Structures are given as structure tokens and as C-alpha cells.
Amino acid sequence: MNQQINFPLNESSxxxxxxxxxxxxxxxxxxxxxxxxxxxWNLLHSQASESTAGYNYDSNSGNFVYFNSDSxxxxxxxxxxxxxxxxxxxxxxxxxxxxxxxxxxxxxYIYEVDNHADVCTICALNVLTGEVEKVDDKxxxxxxxxxxxxxxxxxxxxxxxxGFGSRKYTNTLxxxxxxxxxxxxxxxxxxxxxxxxxxxxxxxxANELLLFGGTGNSSGDxxxxxxxxxxxxxxxxxxxxxxxxxxFSYDGTQIVPVRNLLLSDDGASFYTLCYPMQEASSHLQLYxxxxxxxxxxxxxxxxxxxxxxxxxxxxxxxxxxxxxxxCCTQEFNERGGESSVTRFYSLSAPAxxxxxxxxxxxxxxxSLRAVIFVMVxxxxxxxxxxxxxKRKKEKQPIPKVTPIRETCTQVENRKSPQAxxxxxxxxxxxxxxxGKDITHLFSSKIKQLFLLTFLNGLGNKEGITSxxxxxxxxxxxxxxxxxxxxxVTINRLRKILDDLEGIELVYTNSRYSIQLSEAFYCDYQxxxxxMNKIRQSxxxxxxxxxxxxILSRGKFLKSxxxxxxxxxxxxxxxxxxxxxxxxxxxxxxxxxxxxxVQLAEIWLxxxxxxxxxxxxxxxxxxxxxxxxxxxxxxxxYIAEYNKSMGNNYSYSYSDIIHNDLRTSFQ
Numbered sequence: 001m002n003q004q005i006n007f008p009l010n011e012s013s014x015x016x017x018x019x020x021x022x023x024x025x026x027x028x029x030x031x032x033x034x035x036x037x038x039x040x041w042n043l044l045h046s047q048a049s050e051s052t053a054g055y056n057y058d059s060n061s062g063n064f065v066y067f068n069s070d071s072x073x074x075x076x077x078x079x080x081x082x083x084x085x086x087x088x089x090x091x092x093x094x095x096x097x098x099x100x101x102x103x104x105x106x107x108x109y110i111y112e113v114d115n116h117a118d119v120c121t122i123c124a125l126n127v128l129t130g131e132v133e134k135v136d137d138k139x140x141x142x143x144x145x146x147x148x149x150x151x152x153x154x155x156x157x158x159x160x161x162x163g164f165g166s167r168k169y170t171n172t173l174x175x176x177x178x179x180x181x182x183x184x185x186x187x188x189x190x191x192x193x194x195x196x197x198x199x200x201x202x203x204x205x206a207n208e209l210l211l212f213g214g215t216g217n218s219s220g221d222x223x224x225x226x227x228x229x230x231x232x233x234x235x236x237x238x239x240x241x242x243x244x245x246x247x248f249s250y251d252g253t254q255i256v257p258v259r260n261l262l263l264s265d266d267g268a269s270f271y272t273l274c275y276p277m278q279e280a281s282s283h284l285q286l287y288x289x290x291x292x293x294x295x296x297x298x299x300x301x302x303x304x305x306x307x308x309x310x311x312x313x314x315x316x317x318x319x320x321x322x323x324x325x326x327c328c329t330q331e332f333n334e335r336g337g338e339s340s341v342t343r344f345y346s347l348s349a350p351a352x353x354x355x356x357x358x359x360x361x362x363x364x365x366x367s368l369r370a371v372i373f374v375m376v377x378x379x380x381x382x383x384x385x386x387x388x389x390k391r392k393k394e395k396q397p398i399p400k401v402t403p404i405r406e407t408c409t410q411v412e413n414r415k416s417p418q419a420x421x422x423x424x425x426x427x428x429x430x431x432x433x434x435g436k437d438i439t440h441l442f443s444s445k446i447k448q449l450f451l452l453t454f455l456n457g458l459g460n461k462e463g464i465t466s467x468x469x470x471x472x473x474x475x476x477x478x479x480x481x482x483x484x485x486x487x488v489t490i491n492r493l494r495k496i497l498d499d500l501e502g503i504e505l506v507y508t509n510s511r512y513s514i515q516l517s518e519a520f521y522c523d524y525q526x527x528x529x530x531m532n533k534i535r536q537s538x539x540x541x542x543x544x545x546x547x548x549x550i551l552s553r554g555k556f557l558k559s560x561x562x563x564x565x566x567x568x569x570x571x572x573x574x575x576x577x578x579x580x581x582x583x584x585x586x587x588x589x590x591x592x593x594x595x596x597v598q599l600a601e602i603w604l605x606x607x608x609x610x611x612x613x614x615x616x617x618x619x620x621x622x623x624x625x626x627x628x629x630x631x632x633x634x635x636x637y638i639a640e641y642n643k644s645m646g647n648n649y650s651y652s653y654s655d656i657i658h659n660d661l662r663t664s665f666q
Contacts, residue, residue: 037348039357040646041303041327044344045075045082052338054097055328056108057317058127064328064344065101065108065127069094072130075344077326087130092120096311097330097340100151100158102178109135109158111176114143114165122176136181140174142166145310148201148259150209152237161211162196164563167223167475169195169216173235190242193233195220200257200272209235210270212289213257215277223473225444226561228254232289248294254278254561257287258314265320268292273316273327275305278561280573281607282307283644284314284327286351299351301643304609306331308570310563311340323349345646420501421521426554432499441496448473448562449489450514453505455568457513458528464512472564523550531575534583544587544595551576551602573606584616585662596620608640611651611665618656630657 018024047053053068064075066084073084092112099110107124122135144163151158156178162170171193173186196216204210211233215226232245253276261272269291275284283302290296305314311332318325327345332338419435428447432438442450452472457463466486473489474482490512494505502519505512516522530547556572557565580603587596600617603610614637621630631653638649651661 034348035352035357038300038350038352039347039354040301040642041345041347042646044077044080044346046341046343047073047082048339048341050339052094052097053330053340053342054094054099054108054110055315055330055342055344056099056101057315057326057328058101058103058106059317059319060103060106062319062322064326066342067108067110067125072125072127074127077324077346078322085130087125088132090125090132091123091134096145100149102151103153107133113140113147113160113163113174138181138183140183142168142170144170144174144197146197146259146313148199148211148214150201150203150260152203154206159201159209161201162199162214162216164197164216164222167221167471169197169220169222171195171216171220173240186240188235188240188242191233191244192218193242194218194227194229196229198256198277199229200259200261202261202263202270202272204234204263207236207238209237210261210263211235212261212270212272213274215254215256221474221476222563223445223448223475226563228256245291246294248289248296250296255285258284258316260315262316262318264288271316271318271325273303273314275307275314277307280306280308280570284329286316286325286327286347288351297353299353300347301354301646303327303329303345304644305329308566308573309333310566318349325349325351418521420519422503422523423553424522424524425527425550425556426558428557428559430500433501434499436499438496438499445473445485445489446493446496447560448564449486450493451557451560451565453512454514455565457515458525462509462511462513465510466512469512523553524556526550531579534579534586544583544592544599547583548595548598548602555606576606581612584612588616588620591623593620593623597624604637609637609644612662615656615661615665618653622657 047066049068051069053066055064055066057063058065058074061074062077064077066073066075067087069090070086071084072087073082075082090110092110094110095112097110098112099108101108102124105124105126106128107126109122109124111122113121120134120137121139122137124133124135126132143165144160145165147160147163149158149160158176158178159173160176161173164170173188174183175186176183193211194216195218196214199214200212202210213229213231215228217224217227230248230250232248234243234245235241236243255274256277257272257274261270263270269288271286271288273284274287275282282305284305285302286299288297288299303314306312309332312330314327314329316325316327325347327347328342329345330340330342332340419431420433421431423429428442429437429439430442449469452464452469455461466483469486470477470479470482474485477485490505497503497505500520502517504515506515516525526546527550530543530550533543534547557569580599584596584599584603587593587599596616597620600613600620603613604617607613614634617633618630621627621633634653634656641649655661
């Protein structure tokens with residue numbers, strides 16, 4: 001009797017081979033499971049530039065193009081070759097590096113939508129010859145940070161939608177006609193699309209565009225705050241009509257898509273990369289959204305990305321011949337500089353979800369855990385019965401069990417917030433003098449005004465002026481209207497602060513600020529004091545313990561998503577990184593290993609792939625003879641690293657324990 005066995009070869013690890021029904025049918029010798037290339041993103045190349053740089057994908061050659069103010073490079077993916085040369089001088093200054101690649105002319109069109117100070121706003125850089133041609137000097141009325149875009153090569157038109165600039169979000173569709181050399185605003189009709197930035201756009205067919213997601217609000221006023229959208233629209237380019245297709249049901253961490261989206265080969269869905277842009281240390285994830293219903297899939301592992309600076313960006317590309325997705329990330333200096341690091345990644349198609357990768361590993365893991373569970377139960381029963389018979393024989397009373405003494409950090413982490421206090425680490429919380437939580441009294445505008453006056457009045461800062469308040473909170477209002485709104489908001493804030501002691505909103509030298517006395521507690525003020533002691537080399541172990549207690553609540557301004565506070569968040573994270581390096585070294589030299597473990601644990605929560613934090617964590621555990629804990633932390637770290645980076649971690653557990661790698665990790 002002939003028997004036909006189908007082997008899908010969908011294993012990702014081990015040597016066992018399963019048939020279509022999941023039954024083990026044999027073993028493979030030294031297998032290389034190709035399915036891993038459809039889940040783990042592969043880092044192809046990384047390139048740094050001190051001047052503003054840009055990148056794009058040449059669909060004709062299948063190569064990546066990378067350029068800055070004086071040099072042009074290509075990344076040949078098939079041959080794994082990175083090569084470059086000097087190009088002609090650009091007739092314009094690049095501020096953002098925004099561009100589109102036009103295949104017919106083999107040119108990158110570098111553009112700045114808001115470039116009033118320059119005589120050129122668009123130029124073409126030929127990637128074959130390095131020659132540069134000035135194209136135009138026209139510009140749009142305002143900046144369009146994180147607009148979505150699409151190049152129509154049939155009609156020689158380049159479209160951009162939305163974006164952020166001049167403290168407002170936009171919902172206009174602009175088109176640049178390459179033949180006429182002119183910008184035009186398309187008057188959209190049909191369904192309303194709320195002003196936004198961080199939306200994603202791509203072609204549905206020759207005459208229709210898809211527009212997906214983003215963040216903004218219906219008024220376009222940045223001061224009102226942001227709403228995250230997961231809606232999908234069709235834009236007909238023939239009659240300029242907009243039709244809303246659907247809202248996707250999404251309830252996870254708030255995310256935004258990258259600038260472009262790609263239609264699937266069968267036309268039934270689209271792909272884009274999404275990430276929580278409000279988090280400084282972020283990660284990209286490939287999503288596949290259905291065009292038939294509101295379902296979606298999360299595919300592949302995540303790609304780490306630092307999104308601290310507003311210029312940082314990422315894009316998705318696809319090669320139909322090689323069946324590969326490509327992702328590029330560009331991380332700019334969060335201090336507002338021009339320097340950036342660009343990384344190029346690849347992923348084999350079809351991309352798969354995590355459950356497909358670990359299909360058999362999960363089943364085998366469950367069976368193994370079941371066996372271990374039974375063995376543990378049997379062992380516990382044997383020990384329990386033996387102990388019972390022994391105690392019965394001795395007829396001795398059971399001794400009292402002395403409670404385990406908790407560490408300061410454990411107690412600190414469980415303490416309820418104290419009365420008359422403000423907490424900015426973790427969730428924004430404010431407690432009045434009677435111990436009542438009054439956080440709910442802070443509406444969006446009151447909270448914004450309070451935090452602006454508070455944060456801009458700390459240390460050597462003198463507070464904020466009325467014009468500063470108008471510009472951030474009511475930029476589109478007439479001056480008289482803004483004054484009235486400011487007066488009402490300040491009166492409400494003062495009324496709330498009446499239920500607190502030692503905190504006051506003051507107006508001196510034409511500036512508003514918040515003054516605190518010793519009667520009022522603020523975790524951020526306490527944090528700054530402890531950090532200052534560390535900076536002045538005047539820190540004790542009590543200082544470290546206090547710092548641990550504060551940081552254990554969570555990230556600074558964790559739930560505050562307003563972009564006006566991004567600089568405060570970035571500054572705090574940068575300073576924390578700097579100070580933790582100093583303090584961990586101090587504690588380690590003093591052999592305060594318990595506190596080293598606690599601080600390193602907090603650091604890894606903020607930056608899960610930080611080598612320095614891992615080194616201190618493992619070596620402190622090793623000194624405390626907690627090898628099991630150290631090994632567990634190490635394997636959790638490398639699992640996260642392998643998942644995020646797509647390759648194996650370079651250092652073994654033994655390397656870290658037996659070598660001082662701190663210089664290498666800086």
C-alpha cells in the first residue's frame with residue numbers, strides 16, 4: 001500500500017521533522033530552518049552621518065540609495081556591498097533629508113516643503129553619475145513634519161498628506177507636478193479626514209490612494225492634544241473624493257504607522273510598519289491590515305528604534321522579485337543636531353507571526369512542563385509525608401515562623417502616595433493635604449498649564465511668559481480670546497492648589513512659575529536633588545535607595561503624550577543614563593551589590609537592551625552568589641536581544657562575569 005506523507009517543513013528549531021498533521025516523522029541532520037528568515041529581521045548595514053542624510057530604495061536595481069551633503073552611497077543587497085563617492089554640490093541645504101526616488105531618471109528628488117531661506121527647495125541627484133540639477137524654489141506655507149507621501153510615476157506627480165508645523169496638524173493633500181514644476185493643494189470632498197501627522201499612504205490602484213492612521217485631532221490645534229487614529233480612507237485622484245472605508249479595532253499601546261504603506265500581492269490587504277512614537281526607546285512592528293474587514297496581523301519580530309527626535313523616521317519597502325521586505329530606520333540626534341544613524345533591514349516574505357514560528361516548540365514545551373509538573377507534585381508529596389511522619393513521631397510543637405524582613409525598596413514600592421504631594425514618575429498623580437487623590441480635577445488644559453509653569457520654573461529657569469502660554473496652549477486664537485482662556489485656566493488652577501500646602505502659582509517679573517516649600521513633596525524635585533548629589537560625588541547609599549524608590553514608580557511623565565513635553569522627557573532620560581553609569585560604578589566599588597542589582601533592574605526597564613546595565617546586574621548577582629538569578633537575567637536578556645536584533649548576542653555569560661567590558665559598552 002502506497003502512503004503519501006506531506007512535510008510542510010515549518011519547523012524553526014531542533015532536528016525533529018513533522019508531517020502535515022503535526023506528527024513526528026523523522027530527524028534532520030544539521031538543518032537550517034528558512035522559516036526563521038520570515039520572522040527575524042536581518043540587519044544588513046548601519047551608517048552614521050554627521051550632516052543631514054537621506055535614503056531611499058531603487059526598485060529597478062534592488063539597491064538602497066543613501067546620501068548626505070557631499071557623498072552618495074549604494075547598498076547592493078544581493079552582493080552585500082556598500083560603496084560610494086562624492087557627488088556634485090547641492091544647490092540647497094538639507095534640513096530633513098526628505099526625498100522620493102524617480103526610477104525613470106535614476107534620480108533622488110530631495111525636497112524641503114518649508115525652506116524660505118534658500119534659493120532652492122527641490123533638486124535632483126542622479127545616483128548613476130552623481131550629477132545634481134536644481135528643480136524648483138517653491139515651498140508650502142508651513143512645515144509638514146511626518147507627512148505621508150506617494151509618487152505617481154504614470155502622471156509624474158508627487159503627493160503628500162498631512163503633517164505637523166507651526167503648532168498645528170494639517171489635513172490637506174498637496175501635489176507637486178514634476179512636468180509643470182508647481183505645488184498645488186487638492187480640494188478634497190466627501191468624508192472628513194481629521195488633521196494629523198504620522199499617517200501612512202500608498203496606492204490601491206492607478207487612480208486611488210489608501211490613507212491610514214496617524215495622530216492629531218479634529219480641530220488641528222496642537223495644544224488640545226492628540227487622538228490616535230486607526231481609520232482607513234480611499235482617495236480618488238480623478239475627482240478628489242474621499243471615502244472612509246473603516247475603523248480598525250485596535251486596543252493595544254497607542255501606535256502610529258510609517259510614511260508609506262504597501263498593497264499585498266493579492267490586493268486583499270496592505271502592510272505598514274507601526275510603532276509607539278511617544279516612547280523615546282521605541283520599536284517597529286510589521287502589521288498586515290485586511291481590506292475586507294477590520295482584522296489585522298502582527299508579523300515578524302520587532303525592530304528597535306530611538307524616536308526621541310522629531311526628525312527620526314522609518315520606511316517600508318518590498319522587492320517582488322526576491323520576495324523580501326526591507327525596513328530603514330533613521331535616528332537623529334535628540335539634541336536637535338544634524339547627525340543621524342541609518343539602519344537597513346530585510347525580512348523574507350511571506351512574513352509570519354510568532355505563533356507560526358514556535359508552532360512545535362510550544363507543544364513540546366507544554367509536554368515538558370507537564371512532565372516537570374507531575375514530578376514536582378510527586379516530590380512535594382514525598383517530602384510532605386516524610387515530614388509529617390517525622391513530626392508525629394517526635395511530637396514536638398511546630399516552631400513559630402519569623403517573618404522575612406522586607407527591603408526598603410519593597411516597602412517603598414508598596415507605599416501609598418503620601419498626602420500633599422505631586423508624583424511625575426509613573427502616572428501623573430497629585431494628592432491634597434487631606435490625603436485625597438485630586439488628579440481628576442486636572443483637565444487637559446489645566447494639566448498642560450501646570451506642568452509648563454512647574455517644569456519651566458525649576459532650578460535656574462525663571463518660568464514662562466504669557467506669550468509662551470498663548471503660543472503653546474492657544475496658538476490659533478485671537479490675542480483677546482487667548483487672554484480670556486488663560487485667565488480662566490489660571491484661576492481654576494489656583495483654586496485647585498488651595499487644597500494643597502506649600503505649593504503656589506506666582507507671577508513675578510512678567511513670568512509665571514510654581515514655587516514649592518518644604519511642606520510639599522514632589523518626587524521629581526527629590527529626584528533632581530539626589531541626582532545633583534551624585535553629580536557632585538556626594539552620594540551615600542541612602543541617596544541611592546531614595547533614587548531607587550522614586551524610579552520604581554515608572555518612567556518620567558509616563559502617560560503625558562503632549563509633544564510640548566518631549567524635550568523634558570528626553571533631557572531626563574539622557575541625564576538618567578549619564579548618572580546611572582556614575583552611580584552604579586560608585587555602588588559597585590563600595591560593594592553595595594544589592595543596590596546595584598536594584599538600579600540595574602530599573603535601567604533595564606527603561607532600556608531593555610543596555611549592555612552596561614546587564615554587566616552590572618550579572619556581576620553584582622555573581623558577587624552575591626546568586627548565580628541562578630544572574631543566569632536567568634542573562635537568558636531573558638539574550639532572548640529579548642535575539643528577538644529585537646535578529647542575530648545572536650556577542651557575549652557569553654562567562655565573558656561578562658570574567659571580563660570588565662564596561663569600556664566596550666560605553
